[in-house]
Amino acid sequence: xxxxxxxxxxxxxxxxxxxxxxxxxxxxxxxxxxxxxxxxxxxxxxxxxxxxxxxxxxxxxxxxxxxxxxxxxxxxxxxxxxxxxxxxxxxxxxxxxxxxxxxxxxxxxxxxxxxxxxxxxxxxxxxxxxxxxxxxxxxxxxxxxxxxxxxxxxxxxxxxxxxxxxxxxxxxxxxxxxxxxxxxxxxxxxxxxxxxxxxxxxxxxxxxxxxxxxxxxxxxxxxxxxxxxxxxxxxxxxxxxxxxxxxxxxxxxxxxxxxxxxxxxxxxxxxxxxxxxxxxxxxxxxxxxxxxxxxxxxxxxxxxxxxxxxxxxxxxxxxxxxxxxxxxxxxxxxxxxxxxxxxxxxxxxxxxxxxxxxxxxxxxxxxx
Amino acid sequence: xxxxxxxxxxxxxxxxxxxxxxxxxxxxxxxxxxxxxxxxxxxxxxxxxxxxxxxxxxxxxxxxxxxxxxxxxxxxxxxxxxxxxxxxxxxxxxxxxxxxxxxxxxxxxxxxxxxxxxxxxxxxxxxxxxxxxxxxxxxxxxxxxxxxxxxxxxxxxxxxxxxxxxxxxxxxxxxxxxxxxxxxxxxxxxxxxxxxxxxxxxxxxxxxxxxxxxxxxxxxxxxxxxxxxxxxxxxxxxxxxxxxxxxxxxxxxxxxx
Amino acid sequence: xxxxxxxxxxxxxxxxxxxxxxxxxxxxxxxxxxxxxxxxxxxxxxxxxxxxxxxxxxxxxxxxxx
Numbered sequence: 001x002x003x004x005x006x007x008x009x010x011x012x013x014x015x016x017x018x019x020x021x022x023x024x025x026x027x028x029x030x031x032x033x034x035x036x037x038x039x040x041x042x043x044x045x046x047x048x049x050x051x052x053x054x055x056x057x058x059x060x061x062x063x064x065x066x067x068x069x070x071x072x073x074x075x076x077x078x079x080x081x082x083x084x085x086x087x088x089x090x091x092x093x094x095x096x097x098x099x100x101x102x103x104x105x106x107x108x109x110x111x112x113x114x115x116x117x118x119x120x121x122x123x124x125x126x127x128x129x130x131x132x133x134x135x136x137x138x139x140x141x142x143x144x145x146x147x148x149x150x151x152x153x154x155x156x157x158x159x160x161x162x163x164x165x166x167x168x169x170x171x172x173x174x175x176x177x178x179x180x181x182x183x184x185x186x187x188x189x190x191x192x193x194x195x196x197x198x199x200x201x202x203x204x205x206x207x208x209x210x211x212x213x214x215x216x217x218x219x220x221x222x223x224x225x226x227x228x229x230x231x232x233x234x235x236x237x238x239x240x241x242x243x244x245x246x247x248x249x250x251x252x253x254x255x256x257x258x259x260x261x262x263x264x265x266x267x268x269x270x271x272x273x274x275x276x277x278x279x280x281x282x283x284x285x286x287x288x289x290x291x292x293x294x295x296x297x298x299x300x301x302x303x304x305x306x307x308x309x310x311x312x313x314x315x316x317x318x319x320x321x322x323x324x325x326x327x328x329x330x331x332x333x334x335x336x337x338x339x340x341x342x343x344x345x346x347x348x349x350x351x352x353x354x355x356x357x358x359x360x361x362x363x364x365x366x367x368x
Numbered sequence: 369x370x371x372x373x374x375x376x377x378x379x380x381x382x383x384x385x386x387x388x389x390x391x392x393x394x395x396x397x398x399x400x401x402x403x404x405x406x407x408x409x410x411x412x413x414x415x416x417x418x419x420x421x422x423x424x425x426x427x428x429x430x431x432x433x434x435x436x437x438x439x440x441x442x443x444x445x446x447x448x449x450x451x452x453x454x455x456x457x458x459x460x461x462x463x464x465x466x467x468x469x470x471x472x473x474x475x476x477x478x479x480x481x482x483x484x485x486x487x488x489x490x491x492x493x494x495x496x497x498x499x500x501x502x503x504x505x506x507x508x509x510x511x512x513x514x515x516x517x518x519x520x521x522x523x524x525x526x527x528x529x530x531x532x533x534x535x536x537x538x539x540x541x542x543x544x545x546x547x548x549x550x551x552x553x554x555x556x557x558x559x560x561x562x563x564x565x566x567x568x569x570x571x572x573x574x575x576x577x578x579x580x581x582x583x584x585x586x587x588x589x590x591x592x593x594x595x596x597x598x599x600x601x602x603x604x605x606x607x608x609x610x611x612x613x614x615x616x617x618x619x620x621x622x623x624x625x
Numbered sequence: 626x627x628x629x630x631x632x633x634x635x636x637x638x639x640x641x642x643x644x645x646x647x648x649x650x651x652x653x654x655x656x657x658x659x660x661x662x663x664x665x666x667x668x669x670x671x672x673x674x675x676x677x678x679x680x681x682x683x684x685x686x687x688x689x690x691x
Contacts, residue, residue: 052616277619388690411687412687416656450663454685525691551691
C-alpha cells in the first residue's frame with residue numbers, strides 16, 4: 001500500500017475518527033503506545049489544556065530515545081534555477097532574480113569552508129530544473145562533497161526509484177523531501193505549475209528513496225500553508241508509514257514554518273509558537289524515535305526552548321543563498337530561498353548547546 | 369460491535385485454540401472441546417503400524433471446528449511440507465500449523481526451516497500458522513512468506529511455565545500486521561489471560577487442559593480467561609499516573625506570546 | 626518381495642496392490658492416508674497400483690496433537 005492509499009483512506013479526518021472530546025487527549029497521554037487516533041487527539045484544540053503535560057512527556061521520551069544530544073547540519077545551495085512556481089518560494093521561476101549554479105570547483109570551495117567549522121553532515125539543495133541541475137550534475141557535486149563530509153543528504157526535486165539508487169551509489173545517504181502541503185487541493189494551489197505540480201509523484205517520493213537505499217529520509221510540511229493540525233496529522237502518519245514499511249531507515253520530520261517576510265506572499269494560516277510546541281510534543285509522543293529538525297528560520301531563543309521539548313536536529317551556520325558560504329552577501333544579487341532568523345555560526349550554536357548541557361553531534365555516521 | 373478474529377477468510381469468535389494431544393481418552397477430549405466451545409483445533413499425523421483398534425479422532429471433534437494439522441515430528445522444511453500434504457489428503461482441510469523441531473531437549477522450533485516450509489505451503493494454498501520462537505526478523509519473513517498468523521511460544525512446549533516471552537511477543541504484536549497467537553507453555557488460565565491482555569489475537573493451549581484433574585472444567589476455565597483478557601485489551605487497560613500540575617517549566621516561555 | 630512400510634522392511638506377496646495391503650492389515654480406508662514412493666495415492670487408485678520390490682509405503686492417520 002502506498003502512502004497515497006493511506007492518505008485517501010483517512011482523507012476526511014472528521015468522518016474517519018469522529019469528534020475529539022476532552023477525554024481523548026487524556027487517554028492519549030496515558031496510552032502505552034499511542035495510536036493514530038491518540039495522535040489526532042494530541043493535535044486537537046482540547047489538547048491545548050494539556051500542553052505542559054504533553055511537553056513533559058515529550059521531553060522524557062526524547063531523553064530516553066536520544067539522550068542529551070542534538071545533531072547539527074548545514075544546507076549547501078548548489079543552484080537556484082527552477083521551473084516551478086511555488087507561490088511561497090524565493091526561487092519561483094517568475095521571480096526576476098539572478099540565477100546561479102555552482103561549478104564543481106565552487107562546490108569544493110564551499111565544502112572547505114563548511115568542513116572547517118567541524119560539521120560533517122551536509123544537506124545539498126537545488127531548485128527543480130532538470131536542464132540546469134540534472135541528476136548527473138548533482139552526482140558530480142556529491143562526488144566532490146564525499147571528500148569533505150561523512151553524511152550527504154539531498155533536498156532536490158522528486159526522483160524515480162532508479163535515480164535515487166544512482167544517487168545512493170554516488171555517495172548520498174540521506175533524502176530530504178517535503179510534501180509542503182498534504183492536502184491535495186492546497187498543494188495544487190500552492191504549486192500551480194512546473195513538474196512539482198504532480199502531487200502524487202512527490203507524495204510517494206520518500207518511500208521511493210527509502211526503498212532505493214537511502215539510510216535517512218526526512219519529510220516535512222511547510223507550516224502556514226494550511227490548517228497546521230491537519231497537516232501535522234498527515235506528516236505524522238506519513239512518518240509512521242515510512243517507519244513501519246522501512247524498519248532499517250531513519251525517518252525524520254522537519255517543521256519549517258512560514259515567517260512573515262518582505263515578499264508578496266501572505267501566510268494563509270499563521271502558526272503560533274504554541275502550535276509549534278504542540279506539534280513537536282504530539283509527534284514525539286506518537287513516534288518516540290522520530291528525528292525532528294528545526295531550521296534557522298526560527299529565532300535563536302525559540303530554538304533553544306524547543307530543545308527541551310523534543311527536537312533532535314538543528315541547522316547551524318546556514319546560508320540560503322547559492323554560494324552563500326564563500327561569497328559575501330553584499331556581493332550577490334540573488335535572493336535567498338527564505339530568510340534566516342538564527343544567524344549564529346556553528347561555534348555559537350555549539351556553545352549554546354554545551355551551556356544547556358547538550359552534546360552537539362557533528363557526525364554520527366561514517367561511510368566505508 | 370462483535371469482536372471477530374479473521375484468519376484465512378474465516379471468522380473466528382473463540383480466541384482459545386485447543387490442541388488434542390495427551391488427553392486420557394477421546395471422549396474426555398470431546399467433552400473438553402465442547403465445554404470450551406473452541407473453534408480451532410489442532411491434530412497430528414502418525415504412522416499406523418498395525419490394525420489400530422483406536423477409533424478415528426476426527427469423529428470426536430465437533431463438526432463446527434476448523435481442523436489444523438500440526439506437522440509435529442518434522443525436523444526440517446521438507447518433512448513439514450510432506451506431512452502437511454498428507455494431512456490435507458487425509459481430509460484435514462487446508463489449515464496447517466507448522467512445527468519444525470530439531471531440539472528434543474527444549475522442543476524449541478527451527479525458525480529458518482519454518483520460514484521455508486511456510487513459503488512452500490502458502491504457495492500451495494494452505495492457511496499456514498507457523499509455530500516460532502518470537503523473533504521480529506523471522507516474523508517479518510514469515511509474513512512475506514505468506515503466513516496467515518504467527519504463533520510464538522509463551523515458554524517451551526508442555527512446560528506450563530507461562531508467558532515468559534512477553535517482552536518479545538509484545539514487539540511482534542506492535543509490528544506484525546497478521547494475528548499473533550501465543551502457542552505453548554501456558555500452564556494456567558491466568559497466563560492465557562495475560563497473553564490476551566497484552567494484545568495477542570488468540571492463544572493455543574493443549575497440555576494444561578489435557579493433563580488437568582478435570583480437563584473439561586479446565587477447558588472452560590481457559591475459555592473464560594481468554595475472553596476476560598480479550599475484553600480487557602479491547603476496552604483499553606488504563607495506565608494512568610496523575611501528577612500535580614502546578615507550574616509550567618517547559619512551556620512557560622510561551623506566556624510572552 | 627520386500628518393500629518398506631513406515632520405514633521397516635517387510636515381505637509381502639509379489640505384485641500385491643495397495644488395497645490388498647490395507648485389507649490384510651485390517652485398516653479402514655477412511656481413517657488413513659497412503660503415500661507410495663513419496664506420492665500421496667487417492668483411495669480410488671489403491672486397487673490399480675501393484676507394488677514392486679523396494680517400494681516405499683507410508684501409512685498414516687490422525688492422532689491427538691498440539
